[in-house]
Amino acid sequence: DAGVTQSPTHLIKTRGQQVTLRCSPKSGHDTVSWYQQALGQGPQFIFQYYEEEERQRGNFPDRFSGHQFPNYSSELNVNALLLGDSALYLCASSLVFITTEAFFGQGSTLTVV
Amino acid sequence: ELKVEQNPLFLSMQEGKNYTIYCNYSTTSDRLYWYRQDPGKSLESLFVLLSNGAVKQEGRLMASLDTKARLSTLHITAAVHDLSATYFCAVELDTGNQFYFGTGTSLTVIP
Numbered sequence: 001d002a003g004v005t006q007s008p009t010h011l012i013k014t015r016g017q018q019v020t021l022r023c024s025p026k027s028g029h030d031t032v033s034w035y036q037q038a039l040g041q042g043p044q045f046i047f048q049y050y051e052e053e054e055r056q057r058g059n060f061p062d063r064f065s066g067h068q069f070p071n072y073s074s075e076l077n078v079n080a081l082l083l084g085d086s087a088l089y090l091c092a093s094s095l096v097f098i099t100t101e102a103f104f105g106q107g108s109t110l111t112v113v
Numbered sequence: 114e115l116k117v118e119q120n121p122l123f124l125s126m127q128e129g130k131n132y133t134i135y136c137n138y139s140t141t142s143d144r145l146y147w148y149r150q151d152p153g154k155s156l157e158s159l160f161v162l163l164s165n166g167a168v169k170q171e172g173r174l175m176a177s178l179d180t181k182a183r184l185s186t187l188h189i190t191a192a193v194h195d196l197s198a199t200y201f202c203a204v205e206l207d208t209g210n211q212f213y214f215g216t217g218t219s220l221t222v223i224p
Contacts, residue, residue, distance in 0.1 A: 035212075040217075041202075042117075042201050043156070045211050045213070056211050084124045101161045103148060103158075105155060106154070
């Protein structure tokens with residue numbers, strides 16, 4: 001079992017550009033949540049996807065959008081990048097109808113210059 | 114807005130000593146998680162506490178939950194260098210696995 005995998009691991013983008021981050025959930029999991037962790041801070045919930053729909057959303061602007069595919073993998077898209085978007089982006093997978101803890105991926109470190 | 118506060122934010126302790134990290138949260142929840150994060154790494158699950166009075170222990174770490182006081186503690190016994198990391202508590206609302214994380218406690222164990 002490969003667990004939760006994310007790509008790319010690191011990337012550098014310029015202000016105003018767009019970025020797409022990818023997440024493959026743990027085998028058997030159907031729910032993917034995305035978190036943003038700024039340096040020195042705790043992770044903040046961005047949104048959660050289940051059955052290819054956004055199920056819950058945190059306090060993030062519309063520049064942050066996502067998608068879930070039929071195989072449960074997910075993408076996080078950020079448009080019009082700002083310097084403040086520089087952070088570690090974590091993906092967590094879980095089962096929506098079973099009480100369980102989430103499993104986190106290794107994260108994607110985004111640097112906006 | 115749910116707030117999750119940890120203290121201390123930074124903790125430097127000598128090997129062999131005991132200490133407790135506190136996690137306070139501002140709304141009703143009986144689901145509390147503790148995670149460990151090493152520099153540049155992802156989150157490693159330590160404990161899942163799902164009811165009032167829950168206590169779990171693993172090695173030198175013990176976590177407890179008091180839902181009435183909205184307080185969880187992570188107790189470290191006889192600290193060793195390998196425990197140096199940042200520790201986060203996270204509160205889950207409902208059962209949707211949407212976590213609200215604390216500010217984190219950066220622990221350094223000094224030989």
